[in-house]
Amino acid sequence: MDLLLIFLSAAIVNNFVLSYFLGICPFIGVSNKLTSAFSMGVATTFVLVLTAVVTWMINNLILLPAGLDYLQYVSFILVIASLVQFVEMFIKKTSQPLYRALGIYLPLITTNCAILGLALFMALRDYSMMESIFFGLGAGTGFTLALVIMAGIREELELADIPKPFRGVPITLITAGLLAMAFMGFSGLI
Amino acid sequence: MSKSNSPINDFMNGIWKQNPIFKQVLGTCPTLAVTVSVVNGVAMGLATTFVLLFSSLIISMIKSLIPNQVRIAAYIVVIATFVTIVDIVMKAQFPELSKALGPFIPLIVVNCIILGRAEAFASKNTVVRSGFDALGMGAGFTLALLVIGGIREILGSNKLFGFVVLPDTVEPMLIFILPAGAFLTLGILFGIANNYEQKQKDKIIQKAIAAERSAKLVTVPAAPQTETEEA
Numbered sequence: 001m002d003l004l005l006i007f008l009s010a011a012i013v014n015n016f017v018l019s020y021f022l023g024i025c026p027f028i029g030v031s032n033k034l035t036s037a038f039s040m041g042v043a044t045t046f047v048l049v050l051t052a053v054v055t056w057m058i059n060n061l062i063l064l065p066a067g068l069d070y071l072q073y074v075s076f077i078l079v080i081a082s083l084v085q086f087v088e089m090f091i092k093k094t095s096q097p098l099y100r101a102l103g104i105y106l107p108l109i110t111t112n113c114a115i116l117g118l119a120l121f122m123a124l125r126d127y128s129m130m131e132s133i134f135f136g137l138g139a140g141t142g143f144t145l146a147l148v149i150m151a152g153i154r155e156e157l158e159l160a161d162i163p164k165p166f167r168g169v170p171i172t173l174i175t176a177g178l179l180a181m182a183f184m185g186f187s188g189l190i
Numbered sequence: 191m192s193k194s195n196s197p198i199n200d201f202m203n204g205i206w207k208q209n210p211i212f213k214q215v216l217g218t219c220p221t222l223a224v225t226v227s228v229v230n231g232v233a234m235g236l237a238t239t240f241v242l243l244f245s246s247l248i249i250s251m252i253k254s255l256i257p258n259q260v261r262i263a264a265y266i267v268v269i270a271t272f273v274t275i276v277d278i279v280m281k282a283q284f285p286e287l288s289k290a291l292g293p294f295i296p297l298i299v300v301n302c303i304i305l306g307r308a309e310a311f312a313s314k315n316t317v318v319r320s321g322f323d324a325l326g327m328g329a330g331f332t333l334a335l336l337v338i339g340g341i342r343e344i345l346g347s348n349k350l351f352g353f354v355v356l357p358d359t360v361e362p363m364l365i366f367i368l369p370a371g372a373f374l375t376l377g378i379l380f381g382i383a384n385n386y387e388q389k390q391k392d393k394i395i396q397k398a399i400a401a402e403r404s405a406k407l408v409t410v411p412a413a414p415q416t417e418t419e420e421a
Contacts, residue, residue, distance in 0.1 A: 019369045021223040025302055028215065070278065073296050074270040081263055110262075113219045113300045120293040165385035166377075169215055173377030180370035 003134045006127075010138030013189050016114050017146040018180040022139075023114035027147060028172055030105065037151035038144065040105045045140025047084060047109050048118055052136030054079055055119040056129055076119045084110045114143055149179060197322040204326025210303045211334040211376075212383045217303040220294050221335060222372040228351050231339030232332060233287050237280065237295060239328025241272045242304050246324035250312040265308045266299065273298045303327060341375050342366045 016022045023044070030040045055076055063069055088106045092099045109115060118139050122132045153175055162171050210216045217238070224234040245268050256264045277295045280288040288295065298304070307327055312320040343349055346366030348356040356362075365371045 021219050021369065021372070022297075024218040024222060025216075028218065070274060073274050073277070073299055074267060077266050077270050077299050078263070081266060111300050111302055111305060113297050116300050117293060117297060120296050124293065163381070165388060166381040170377045170381040170384060173373050173380060177370045177373030177377060180368075180373055181365070184368065184370065 003130060006131055007134045007138035007141075008189070010135050011142040011145065012183070013186050015142040015146055015183050016117070016139045017143055018176065018183045020117065022117040023112050023143055026105075026108060026112055027143075027150065027176070028169060030108075031147055031150040031154055031172070034148065034151045034155060036105075037147040040108075041140070041144025041147045043105050044109055044112060044114065044143055045137070047080075047087060047115060048140040048143075049133060049136040050083055050087065051080055051115050051119055052122065052132040053129070054083060056122060056127070056132045059119075059123050072120075072123060076116060080115050080119070081110050114139060146179070150176065153179075197318060200319050200322040201326035201329070204323065204328070204330040205333065206330070208327075209330040209334060210306075210327050211331060212380060214303075214306070216306055217301045217331060218376070220297065220301060221338065222369070222376060224291055224294050225335055225339040225342055225372060225375075226346070226367050227343045227349070228336060228339040230287070230290055231335035233284075234291060234294065235328070235332025235335045237276050237291075238298055238301060238303065238331055239325070240276055241269060241298050242307060242328045242331075243321060243324045244272050245269045245304060246307055246312040246320045247317060249308045250315060250317045250320035253313045261313065262305070262309070265305060265313075269304050269308070270299045303331060338372075338375055338379065341379075342371060346371060 010016065014020060017024065017027050026040055026044070031037050058075055058079060059069075059072065063071060063075065084106060088099075091106070118136055122135060127135060150172070154172065157171060157175070166174075204210065206213075208214060211218070211221055220234055220238070225231040245265070248268050249265055273296060276298070277288070280291075280295060307324060311323045315323070340350060343351075344355060345363050346368075348354055348358075348360060348362045363371075366375065
């Protein structure tokens with residue numbers, strides 16, 4: 001039950017993009033097309049779950065017992081950067097179609113704040129291994145959800161008559177604001 | 191030395207012409223998250239400026255030592271080191287502020303402005319120029335946070351810098367300190383900035399057209415003369 005709660009909380013109620021503002025850059029950058037938004041979401045979710053496992057182990061098995069918690073940021077970001085690199089190489093070797101679908105988005109994930117944010121929140125809240133995995137899964141689902149909804153809206157916006165200065169980024173931000181308002185409706189859920 | 195290379199120009203570049211938020215759309219995550227009040231926004235801006243300045247200086251100093259393949263990883267380690275310093279200092283000196291900003295101080299590591307400037311500027315230019323560029327970018331970022339934070343604080347809680355500025359009869363619009371308000375404020379400000387930019391551009395174009403016309407007016411009477419001479 002607790003695990004389900006963590007998952008739902010990260011995915012919907014405290015959506016990573018719309019209420020924690022993590023991962024805004026890809027949210028604005030890659031939400032032009034539905035298909036690429038979905039690919040980006042899946043790739044990010046995959047890295048999020050992997051990061052949750054690896055950083056949990058590093059933090060709880062190495063850094064905390066050795067009293068090195070001031071090295072958290074440096075080691076987390078290095079783990080994430082190398083993890084992303086590793087995932088990229090692995091996918092390239094094993095599945096060419098998947099690599100071609102995700103290829104360009106993979107390196108971008110390193111600088112996605114959602115990944116480091118996840119690692120930091122986990123450390124802050126003292127999650128167990130299982131909780132961390134569900135937290136990562138929830139965060140990824142929430143990110144994908146927000147990205148796909150946004151891409152759907154933006155595809156329709158192409159046809160709308162928007163005042164010239166508001167085209168592009170401004171209207172995307174305003175749409176995100178309305179979307180965030182809609183997601184506020186979930187706040188009573190937990 | 192040409193004008194575009196002067197340190198002052200590097201500095202001014204960041205404030206408006208290449209403002210990290212309104213022009214380059216970098217660092218949007220902290221912008222939206224911490225601008226609940228002016229104080230939080232400015233604190234975030236200053237912390238980012240500190241990290242930006244010192245990582246730019248160090249990276250431009252050691253740029254020739256870093257092998258090209260691992261440069262991004264090396265930059266990130268430099269940046270993460272300075273972020274750790276900021277975080278520890280803030281926890282000790284300003285515990286309340288550190289609590290309010292929460293995980294967004296460590297998240298400066300992945301602020302695209304810093305890595306972006308390291309890659310685009312500090313890795314190619316001298317130490318002095320990189321320093322001024324970093325200061326300009328930091329100032330531009332802080333100013334943008336100040337404006338956004340100010341608007342949200344006044345509208346959302348009737349206060350500015352923590353002091354009450356609007357009378358009680360004005361109902362505070364709570365939405366502006368909630369996440370949705372952050373998106374709306376930045377979106378509208380962005381539109382206004384774009385509009386201003388467009389008008390400036392139109393003015394320049396119109397001036398150019400006017401100049402061309404007046405130049406033509408001078409040359410037009412001369413044209414038939416040459417024709418008659420030829421005839």
